[in-house]
Amino acid sequence: MGRRTNTAKWLDTQKRWQINVQKDGQRRTFTCSTPGRNGQRECNRKADAWLDEGISGSVKVADLWQLYLKKCRDTQSRSSYLQIVSVGENYILPIMGRHKIEKVTEGVLQGIIDSAYKHGSYKVDYKQRRPQQLPLSRKTLLNIQAVLLAFIKWCRLQKTTSLRPEDVTIPEGARYRGKI
Secondary structure, eight states: OOOOSSOOEEETTTTEEEEEEEETTEEEEEEEOOOSHHHHHHHHHHHHHHHHSSOOOOSBHHHHHHHHHHHHHHHSOHHHHHHHHHHIIIIIHHHHTTSBGGGOOHHHHHHHHHHHHHHOOOSOOTTOOSOTTSOOOHHHHHHHHHHHHHHHHHHHHTTSOOOOOOOOOOOTTOOOOOOO
């Protein structure tokens, strides 16, 4: 979360330290009556704790996805990065790109896996190699699940969600398929 840029000021008339901070459009004042630098440190510590607490879930998934891709571009190999981009464009963003991250639930994540199994890709591609009537293979669904769970974990580390998906499963009908 954002850090404060100011520090507590001593108010002689009220004999206390005071700092005003703002987070997500909400402004709060923190005070401490302990004199000296210890009081200033305590007041700043209270403000920092308030700024760091809580989850800011008002961000859209598509915006977070772009930040996640920047992180992946720096930390993943080129082939892994391209696979993550492909999964996002074809399966994740068409379904939950416009959702706010606070509205994403395990049910939404399971819906992405289920619709990928049933319908395949949502991205219209005239050069699609796989015939549309065949469902996706179990391995492809596992790859989609892995990207989804890694993205949600990254969002948790960014303090934009507290979701811990545990029950996102692959449909039982998904089978390992050979090459077509």
